[in-house]
Amino acid sequence: MPISYYIFLAVIIFSIGVTGVLTRRNSIIVFMCIELMLNAVNLLLVAFSKMHHQRMLVLDSANITAGTEGQLFVFFIMVVAAAEVSVGLAIIVLMYRNVHSVDINFLNRLKN
């Protein structure tokens, strides 16, 4: 598969995520669209690590672990996303308990 196919797929999924963040008002769905964007970036990182691995193999066939770092970064992105989701959902539950809604328009009155 040419690398541009993976770029296009990741860009399409990322743009769908951006559109979802802009159009929806339910804060949980906005949160899910952020996860969608993170996954698009992860897919692109894995594709680039694969591409880098193959190019380095052509240059230096002894270097069989080139490109491992990209996949490790994806692993750390997943770790950070899991931590972010737990705290974010706790904040959404707290907001729902106070105002009985998850509409993001209530968030602009956060200071009162």
Place this chain on the structure above:
Amino acid sequence: MNTFQITFWFLSALAVFSSLMVITRKNPVYSVLFLIITFFAISGHYILMNAQFLAIVNIIVYAGAIMVLFLFVLMLMNLNKESEQQKNKYLLWSSGIAGGMLMIVLIAALDTPDPAIITKPGTGEIGLIKNLGTKLFTDYVVPFEISSILFLSAMVGAVVIGKKGD
């Protein structure tokens, strides 16, 4: 067209379709279920690129843990009876156009005309657990431990925020 290409196109179509469904469904529970399908399609892409460790981690962490968390929160809130209040129609259209413009600009900017840069599916050993684990516990052991501290603080933060009373 060989098996890899057929699988690639099928998984891509599935991912795009179900992520479109995520942002268009009215009921948030359907959105969560379609997001799980998207994650499975992306895991299929990882397997196609022989990144087996990430495919398994993606299924376990995202489809298994995070999406169950989303589903639990949604079901605790019981939002189904009050449907989501719609935004202004012009605002909806303009944000849709903005997302589409972003997509067009990014595709036009990132279009590499060199079709020789390929990722050969089903080859390479870097995605296997042996290689990734060796790298993770030798060169990247400090970020690994720091991420455990991050998890601890996230756990404490979630408990403190979600605690009832006072």
